[in-house]
Amino acid sequence: MKKLILLSLCILLIGGLSGCGSTSNNEVEKNPLSKKVISKFLAKDLDGNEITNKVFKDNDLTVINIWGTECPPCIEEIPELQKLQDEFKDKKVKVIGVVSDKQTEAAKEILNIQKANYTNIIPDENLEKEVVNNFDYTPATIFVNSKGEVVDTFIPGSTDFKNLKTIVGNILANKN
Template sequence: MKFPEFTAKTVTGEDISSDVFKDSKLTVVNVWGSWCGPCVREIPELQKLYENMKDKNVNVIGLAQDAGSDMDAVKEVIEKNNVTYQNIVPEGVTEGFVMSLMAFPTTFFVDSEGNIVGSIQGARDLDGFTKIVEDLLANQA
């Protein structure tokens, strides 16, 4: 299954599109909401994953479910956790995609061609994310 092609803005106002997947072997796309306790708790773990995996050509992107309705709360979570990876404001295709999900957080693993090569529901810690990413990278080789 392909991740929906999209063009959107990040929480900081930058343009972003599904072309972002081409820049990395694997992109971890974490769909979260500021109202979701487990989502907020795993954000520091995702930040560590982002820092640890950059050298392995792995990217992390957040998709903030409520950025369209409560940008202040989303920015507060990002700032409080010193998040440096990009977070997307869902609109159009990405908004429809986010609204179709039944559980938060949901994390997708997307290859450089935009294919979803894995997904998980529920929060993970750094070790949990690292194991999944390393397994997926090994399968790509």
């Protein structure tokens, strides 16, 4: 009986963690949204300011990190994304976090603790349907060009600054 209870607890624990991902080998796979254009959306940042798909046009590359407030790998990745924002701030690269669970106050608190000041938004229905719902886990990071097109590569799970910097550098070097 004890073995059955222990087995059940292990299955529940594994199942509960399946929504959060950490990529220990920093693998880069083909993006399920590759070449898709992110169409019109009207989201709000954590301060209530409106953000639309026009945010892409002013940047050569926008790094979109989809995360949740109850996902430890997501929270651990935030300082890495802030380093990326700081590193590329003068190179027309912008980092945007998308708070998939829409927990505005929790997200504000987490970002404050992590000392992150890059833009984070609560997705509207269109952004949720077109982007967020295409991933069964968090975090996931996609890269969008100035036309709003999602590039081929993405990062399933969390990663570090070094990997992010390499990927962004490669995408920028290969842009047409």
